[in-house]
Amino acid sequence: xxxxxxxxxxxxxxxxxxxxxxxxxxxxxxxxxxxxxxxxxxxxxxxxxxxxxxxxxxxxxxxxxxxxxxxxxxxxxxxxxxxxxxxxxxxxxxxxxxxxxxxxxxxxxxxxxxxxxxxxxxxxxxxxxxxxxxxxxxxxxxxxxxxxxxxxxxxxxxxxxxxxxxxxxxxxxxxxxxxxxxxxxxxxxxxxxxxxxxxxxxxxxxxxxxxxxxxxxxxxx
Numbered sequence: 001x002x003x004x005x006x007x008x009x010x011x012x013x014x015x016x017x018x019x020x021x022x023x024x025x026x027x028x029x030x031x032x033x034x035x036x037x038x039x040x041x042x043x044x045x046x047x048x049x050x051x052x053x054x055x056x057x058x059x060x061x062x063x064x065x066x067x068x069x070x071x072x073x074x075x076x077x078x079x080x081x082x083x084x085x086x087x088x089x090x091x092x093x094x095x096x097x098x099x100x101x102x103x104x105x106x107x108x109x110x111x112x113x114x115x116x117x118x119x120x121x122x123x124x125x126x127x128x129x130x131x132x133x134x135x136x137x138x139x140x141x142x143x144x145x146x147x148x149x150x151x152x153x154x155x156x157x158x159x160x161x162x163x164x165x166x167x168x169x170x171x172x173x174x175x176x177x178x179x180x181x182x183x184x185x186x187x188x189x190x191x192x193x194x195x196x197x198x199x200x201x202x203x204x205x206x207x208x209x210x211x212x213x214x215x216x217x218x219x220x221x
Contacts, residue, residue, distance in 0.1 A: 001207060002027050004035035006075045007044045008068065015044045015089075018188035022203050030071050036078040040085045040207055043072055043092030045186060048149055051106060054098045060107030061149070073099045085179040087206045090147055093173060093182030100155025100175075108150055110167035116146035120186060122195060123164060125171045131161035132181065133172050136205060142195040143171065143185035150184060158182075179211035 004027045005015045012028050019026040019042070029035050047063030053073070058064075072092075076099040079086040088096040094104055108114065113123055125141050127134045133141075141162075151170040154160065162172035162183075172183045187199030 001025065001040065002038040003207065004029055004038040004041045004075075005044055006030065006032070006035050006041065006072050007046060011046060012044055014186075014188045015042060018199070018203060022200060022207060024207055030068070032071060032074040032078055035075045036082060036084055038084075040087070041075060041079055043076065043086065043088040043095050044188075045090030045092065045146070047091065048106070049091065049094055049098055049104065051104075054103045056103070056106065058106070069095070079180070080178060083179060085206065085211055086181070087202070088180075088182035089188065090145075090184060090186060093184050094149060094151065096173070096180060096182050097151045097155040097158060100158060102155030102158065103152045105150050105152045107148055108167070108169065110169070111148035113164065113166055114145040114150070114169065114184075115148045120144035120146050120189070120191075122191075123166065125162050125185075126165050127172070128161045131172075132174055132205065132210070133161050133183075136201045137197060141197050143183075143197060144190045144195065145185045147184060181206060181210065 001024045003019045003024045005012050009028050016026045035041050048061040050064050050066045050069050051058050051061050072095045122144050125143050157176045158173045160170045160173050187202040190197055190199040192198050
């Protein structure tokens with residue numbers, strides 16, 4: 001299966017390896033139409049989103065790439081209109097949220113729990129019982145993170161399914177009717193020996209069983 005990765009080639013090497021390890025063909029592209037021609041689409045991690053895109057002035061955002069933001073939002077729109085399965089990772093979950101009308105914390109008060117410090121941070125999470133993520137990992141997981149921004153008000157149709165218990169940060173979502181998943185952490189590079197979490201399970205579910213596993217029913221929540 002071709003899986004599009006909407007990003008710049010120099011910034012997506014981890015995602016390419018992640019997709020290849022599952023036996024799929026990664027297509028790194030900045031062309032939303034090329035991305036939408038693939039069977040699945042990943043919005044990868046990266047810098048911060050231009051605050052004007054969710055109606056705010058800059059209050060702590062950095063490493064902004066407005067051109068990339070707009071291309072990723074266009075790809076999201078195509079996925080929504082054509083019901084193409086989409087997985088957002090780190091910045092990707094934030095693009096999904098903004099594209100569906102939500103907002104972000106530009107600089108979390110608790111960013112030290114999540115931000116990159118020489119390496120990914122690892123922290124505990126709790127997962128909603130019965131959700132797609134609960135089925136993969138159970139009720140509690142140690143995850144890795146490298147972000148200082150996060151989902152604030154949820155975009156239309158998004159349901160949170162995982163949280164950081166220390167500050168309530170939303171760590172994963174699913175859309176109630178569309179084939180859209182998002183995680184705030186990094187399954188493409190998580191250290192299983194440290195966390196006990198196999199990141200490959202998310203891509204396997206996304207590529208092989210989602211969305212047919214539940215036909216967008218509430219059982220995915």
